[in-house]
Amino acid sequence: MNLLSDAAIAEINRASLELLQTIGVKVDHAVVLDKLLKAGAKEKDGRVLIPSDLVHDCVERAPRTIRLADRRGGCVEVGADGGTVFWGGNSLCIARGRERREMNSQDLAEFTRLLDALDHVHGVVGTSLADYPPQVRDFVGFRILAENSTKHLRPVIFSPDGPEAIIEMAEVLADGASLSESPIVSFGYSIVSPLHWTSSALELFLRTSGRGLPMMVNAEPMGGGTAPVTLAGILAQANAEALSGIVILQVLEPGRPCVFNLGFAHMLDMRSALATSGAAQDGLLAAAGAQIARWHGLPSASWISSDNSICDEQSTLEKATTCLMHVLAGVNIVWGIGQLETEFTLSPEQAVLDNELAGVCLRAQRGIEVSAETIALDVIEECALTGDFLSHDHTLSHFREEIAKSDLTSPQRREDWLAAGAPALGDKLRDRVADILSRPQEPCVTPEQSAELRRIEERWINRLSAET
DSSP, rough: OOOHHHHHHHHHHHHHHHHHHHBBEOOOHHHHHHHHHHHOOEETTEEEEOOHHHHHHHHHHHHEEEEOOSSSSSSEEEETTTOEEEEEEEEEEEEEETTEOOOHHHHHHHHHHHHHOOOOEEEOOOOTTSSSOOGHHHHHHHHHHHOOOEEEEEOOOOOSSSHHHHHHHHHHTTTTTTTTTTTOOEEEEHHHHHTTEEEHHHHHHHHTSSSOOOOOEOOOEEEEETTTTSHHHHHHHHHHHHHHHHHHHHHSSEEEEEEEEETTOOOEEEETEEESSSHHHHHHHHHHHHHHHHHHHHOOOEEOSSSSSSHHHHHHHHHHHHHHHHHTTSEEEEEEEEETTTTTEOOHHHHHHHHHHHHHHHHHHHOOOSHHHHHHHHHHHHHHTTOOOOTTEEEEEEHHHHOOTTTTTTOOOOHHHHHTTOHHHHHHHHHHHHHHSSSOOOOSSSSHHHHHHHHHHHHHHHHHHHHH
């Protein structure tokens, strides 16, 4: 699904390059600033002006694909040439029904266990932890992710020292393998719109360089608040912001795998003064962002959420419509499994529903295969007179791959539904969450790895406590 013509993307990109050359970006890091200036950027009035040829060279250095490994022996490759995976989201709060409270370490452990059991979720994501101080939440959260899932690990960074502690832990989990060869962990950070790279982001870029670990560059403008209210204006600013991040990363580590993420852009709702996340414009921005990323030859990302506070009909409507736009547009990494309340909250029930939605969207993305085998002219000729296709070998060979199936939404006779108590979808979601969390937990780390992760965690907590 292409929303923009090549000419339209070129016009947006021309505006972005003009922004980078005339307005530039603010860079709050002396080391990174020095490296940019040595690479050909200019400094003017406290901002860094980035010439177009430097942008072009750095985009060319970045690989067209990134590899995302798990600890099950799997590794997927996604990028400008295709492929879509789904990740969880991060939040401040957890919702169960109409109740909401701050997210804590036990909540993250349970939510991660839930995502680990969902078949269309590829990666688990760190969150805020109300029961730990901010400076240790990132690596404590990473340890919790690792103990409760063997899927790809995406920590959220809260402190400059967090990445070093996380890399130490990741090396324990890699069990001797190189993280560049088996990237079980990836990182990312957002620019502050408009056009401002903070020291926190740049410290993460710098401290994780040299290892070939994937880094996501997030442009997160809010139309009408921190960017123009027009979609084209948002895209022009976001494109400039993400391009500046690609330049910084490639100057620090040429050839580093990067994700070009315009899919975190939002609009400011003028009635509530809240960001929108589940409206039509949010799906359009993410879809266009994927197309612009592909035009640059880079992997893309986005975020699906709902503006609603609970898992119900509204959240289903909003996430279904926007997610389908994302996936049909070819977004490579879709965040937000379980996300609600404009990304402020996670819901286990919504996560189960989103997993079903992900399966539907991936089936739609796969499309319809047309070949002699699938047209099945010989089968039609053979069965046309009898009308019996059900018992034919062709049906047996292909029905599993052709018919999308789900325990939650499979067709059911009304009398059977009534006999089961006439459950609504929300009832089924709650039952599925309870079932998954009641199962005996399979260990995701060895006892030796668990002990080492906790030793590293304790050492970093003590070190940071001493510094404060």
